[in-house]
Amino acid sequence: MRENLTFYLDRDSAIHKINPFTKLTLVFTLIILAFLVPYFWLPSIIFFLVIIPLSFTGKVQTEFINAVGRLLLPVIGFIFVMQALFYPTEGRLLFQIWFIDITVESVKYAFSTSTRILVMVSSFILLLLTTHPSQLMSDLTRRGMPGTLSYVITSTLQIIPQMRIKANTIIDAQRSRGMETSGNIFKRAGAVLPLVGPLVFGSIVDVEERAIAIEARAFTSPLKKTSLREINDPELEKYSRWFLLLIMIITIGIRLWQS
């Protein structure tokens, strides 16, 4: 069983070496461009000409395409169908399913929404594949994000798989005392109930002990935290981030001015 929920792949690539905050800024810039620039093909261009090439540079292309395919295609497919079917629009009729009119406009609208979501989620997947969560959190904490928030995020990535292991242990224990856990849907649903108590109450007790453990290691100390991880942040990247910020501001500004 996996020990944590991270996507991260440890590869030696130029993308891995970029400062996590720069990558995060780039992700947000791409998302803002995809959502706010009214040019119809832009999200597709970003996906095919920026995000996919970047996944090759990061040496994670196979896993990237796999993840996008498995996570995103079903969602995008669903959105596309729903939008195309139910986006109420008057326009040139493309074809008709039963009593529903499918117009060219609704298909266009569905396409644009889907490609925007594709850019948003796939750019995050690429970020997570090439950035270790500790690296990202250390860098954000260094820049002023509260330590508690970064703790909550990184610990969730590990504690959820641990809870799953615990749930399995409880199920095994119940089963060894003769409880039915297989069979029809009602039997299986019934088997979940005895699991909830020990898992929830056990977790509450765990939280108290874990709080003691991290307090014992000065978690709430008012001293300024340092990081074991060395995080590169060359001058060039600082300028790049300002440049990306400028692009974001201009895009948002133009959009606001136009409306």
Place this chain on the structure above:
Amino acid sequence: MAIVELENLSYQYPLTEENALSNINLKINEGEFIALIGPNGAGKSSLCYTIAGFIPHFFHGELSGKVEVAGVNTHDSNLSEWVLNVGLAFQNPFNQISGSKFTVFEEIAFGLENIGIPRQEMIERVENAMNLTGITDLAKRSPYSLSGGQQQRVALTSILVMQPKVLVLDEPTSQMDPIGTRDVFKVIKTMSNQGMTVIMAEHKIEWVAQFADRVIALYQGEIIAQGTPQDVLTSPKLLEIGAGISRYTSTARIASQHNLWFKDKPLPVTIVEAEAGFLGVIYEN
């Protein structure tokens, strides 16, 4: 010089009727290795939590009397200051893993990050601490992939690396095999020889007998005996409470009923003392 001073200490957990600790008076000197023994529910953990500052800063309830560590009163301090002087490792290793780190090396550095130790010094201190407890080969593993005993060593190392003046350990070897236990006792003894004060609640009496400077027996929240391992562990009071008896002491006690142990010779608490005593009897016959 006393580094830990407890005077007329009593404590009651919230929503309970009885005292978890009653009228405890205790002075612990710098560099001393103290073992707390007693049956379950005797107050060992409560005493550990009090010295480590979690009573009253984490567990509320009623605390009376004086608690001072390194000249600071617990009421004049807060937890994040207190833990810089007093380190605490407890029984359940699984819950002592911070949960936010992905390797053992990072896990051990967690406390040092929190108190702002510069990176280079942090790496040196983590490496030294791991060497000391013999877990260097675990550095790149996930803390969750380790066995209970390995996790306990990681938990202990995570506290040792903070270099507290006083180290409080609540059954730190409960999930360890005999060799692991012996190694940990040796490490703790080394730390105490180097000047760290150690207070350790422990059920493994044979190891306590061999390594501790002073043994304190607790029963129903009170100190019922204290002194050298020899004095306390052979005391008839321990027979009454049915805890904290070394198997070497029990063996010699039975042997003495059959005239197989010299009447004037004190009962043994370690294997070395038992061996010497029994060899004496054998050679005389």
